Amino acid sequence: MTCYLQLTDEAADQLFAIAQWYAETSQSLEIAANWYDGLLDALETLEENPHRGELAAENDLFDFELRELCYGSGKHKTHRALYRIAGTRVEILSIRHLAQRGLSPTDLD
Numbered sequence: 001m002t003c004y005l006q007l008t009d010e011a012a013d014q015l016f017a018i019a020q021w022y023a024e025t026s027q028s029l030e031i032a033a034n035w036y037d038g039l040l041d042a043l044e045t046l047e048e049n050p051h052r053g054e055l056a057a058e059n060d061l062f063d064f065e066l067r068e069l070c071y072g073s074g075k076h077k078t079h080r081a082l083y084r085i086a087g088t089r090v091e092i093l094s095i096r097h098l099a100q101r102g103l104s105p106t107d108l109d
Contacts, residue, residue: 020032082103
């Protein structure tokens with residue numbers, strides 16, 4: 001099944017903010033760009049296989065199936081993209097560091 005990938009405005013803002021943080025803290029635009037491009041590449045794999053990600057720990061808090069795809073450069077996963085499948089659309093709702101608290105329904109209001 002081929003799906004259409006869509007980032008919410010909030011997820012797009014989070015993605016940019018994380019890449020900006022990498023650029024500032026690593027003092028390397030290359031590291032930030034590689035992380036940004038790598039996460040986008042990983043998200044694009046959901047177009048062909050939207051069920052690739054696991055059910056998120058917070059799934060029971062939502063009235064839809066909440067899934068997550070974990071990502072990190074190198075061997076260590078650092079972030080997770082939380083998403084839902086709506087027909088032929090994969091909607092990325094939030095991108096969070098693994099150390100952040102779980103997503104709650106009020107985060108999506």
